[in-house]
Amino acid sequence: MQTLTNMLSLSPSVTANTHTLKPSNPNHLFLITSPSFTNRRHSVKPISAIINPSSFKNPQPPPQQQVYQPFRPPPEPLPSQYSTLDIAGRIDILANRLGLWYQYAPLITSLIREGFSPPTIEETTGITGVEQNRLIVATQVRDSLVQSNADPDLLYAFETSGAELLYEIRLLSTSQRVAAARFLVENNCDGKGGAELARAMKDFPSRRGDKGWESFDYTLPGDCLSFMYYRQGREHKNPSDQRSSALEQALRVAETEKARKVVLEELEGNEEEDKVEDGERVRVPVVRLRIGEVAEASSVVVLPVCGAEEKEVLEAPFECRSEGEFGVVVAEKGWARWVVLPWWEPVVGLIKGGVVVSFPDARVLPWKANRWYKEEAVLVVADRSKREVGADDGFYLVNGYGDDGGLKVERGLTLKEKGFTQSLGTVLLVVRPPKDENEDQLTDEDWE
Structure with missing residues (x-):
């Protein structure tokens, strides 16, 4: 009784303490066991509490919850023949492909606005998620052609099976789309040809x-x-x-x-390209790696990366190969730094001895500072299986001569004049880092 008296004498404002619950069974996350239920022998007596009227003077609205809302595409006008259809009718049209592809494509968008997910649409209509996206995007591309007053004959060419081609030119501007669509039709291109054309048109200004x-x-x-x-x-x-x-x-x-x-x-072969002042042909390409070029490459090569030190070049793994159906890269020993490059022609035959030397400064390369110079890092790809200094117009990775010493790249003729017959490896390729801005490439006259 003393306890009940104390409870009734509490202040009108009741404060509850919050405790952290740690259920032992995750399936009973929201199951809270009360003593009144576990012990039925004791009768439950209601407890009276006085409610403070001041709590109703300025009621505070509950905080607005951030509830997840699925993506709803912007409304698109449905073709007149489909405007009165219910959901079952739209699904039937899509399942049986009744009509032209760009006419029933807006039905996919309308179903998504009704709460259907792409997997659900795929189950009910047989149109995969990839194809759904292709149809919607291709319809938007076609609409842009219509708004650009494209030739009706050009539009007619995409009536029955043009979604794949129009989808590939989605990243082009409106004016480019018209020209690209005409080229695709005139040259009878397939989806792969459309992708190559779009990539070439997007890439051209950066070159x-x-x-x-x-x-x-x-x-x-x-x-x-x-x-x-x-x-x-x-x-x-x-x-x-x-x-x-x-x-x-x-x-x-x-x-x-x-x-x-x-x-x-x-x-x-009539033009005199890749020649230096003495008339010798440059055999080492110098390329600027484009952003995303590795991702676009159909084949790549993985090579160990070293610092500009002879010891690292000698210790780097000599052989890396791919094994199994997944092409897992296997090296003869562990190495901390690796680089992935497109499988360019100079490195196609590089099976053993390949190494990449990372230079923080491009001055290690024998090009003319008065013609072209940038303080930027470069990667030099070399073949350690070919160490002999042979061709006068070849380039080789060497160490240990000059005022400052250290690793550098030199022409074969220069090394022969200095008495060198062996090198650390024959240089196959020089890679410059990707840049966002357009920049002139290394010209033939820049080599010494």
Whole structure:
């Protein structure tokens, strides 16, 4: 009784203490056991409490909860023939593909607004999530062509099976889309061809300064695609089947006479390219890695990375290979630093002895400071299985001479004049870091 008296004498304001509950069974997360239920022998007596009226003077609204809302696409006008359909009717249209693809594609968006998820739509209609996205995006691309007053004959070419092609040119501007769509139709391109064309048109402005760039017309899709093939051809050694094939493709799709002339000169080998002042051919490509280029590459190579020290070059793993169906990279020993590069032509045959030396300063390369110079890091790919200083116009990784010493890259002729017959490896490729802004590339005259 003394306890009950004390409880009734409490202040009108009742304060409750909050305790952290740690249920032993996760399935009983919200199950709280009360003593009144566990012991039925004791009768439950109600406890009277006085409510403070002041608590109702200024009632505070409950805090607004942030409830997750699924994505709802913006409303799109449905074609008139579908505007009165209920949900079951829309599903039936999609399941049986009744109509043209760009007509029933808005039905997918309407179902999503009704709360359907892409997996649910796939289960009910048989249209996969990937195809749903392709249909919706391709319809938007087609609408942009209509708004641009594109030729009706051009639009008619995408009536029955144009979703895949129009989807590939989604990242282009409206004016580019019209030109690209016309090129795709005239050249009877498939989805892969559409993807290559869109990539070439998007990439073309960033290649300003590349050899032959000014000879191709940016406003013409064929010239953009031709320049991409032209650039790929020049990355292969001369002569080679890959080089000839790429240049032949470039010649076939080029639209201007100026572009054809440049490609034809490259194909016939008439132009004097990649030569230095003494007339020797440069055999080491210097490339600027594009952002995302590794992700776009169909094949890549993984190589160990060393600092600019001879000891690291000698200790780096000599062989790396891929094993199994998943192409798991296996090295002969552990190494801390690795780099992934596109499988460019210079490193195709590099099976054993490949190494990448990271230089913090580009001055280790023998190019002319008065013609081109940037204090930027470079990666030098070398083949340690070829250490002999052979070709005068080759480039080699060496150490231990000069005023400052240290690792550097030198021409074979220079090393022979200094009495060197062995090196740490033959240089195959020099990679410059990716840049957001457009920048002129290294020219032929920049090598010493």
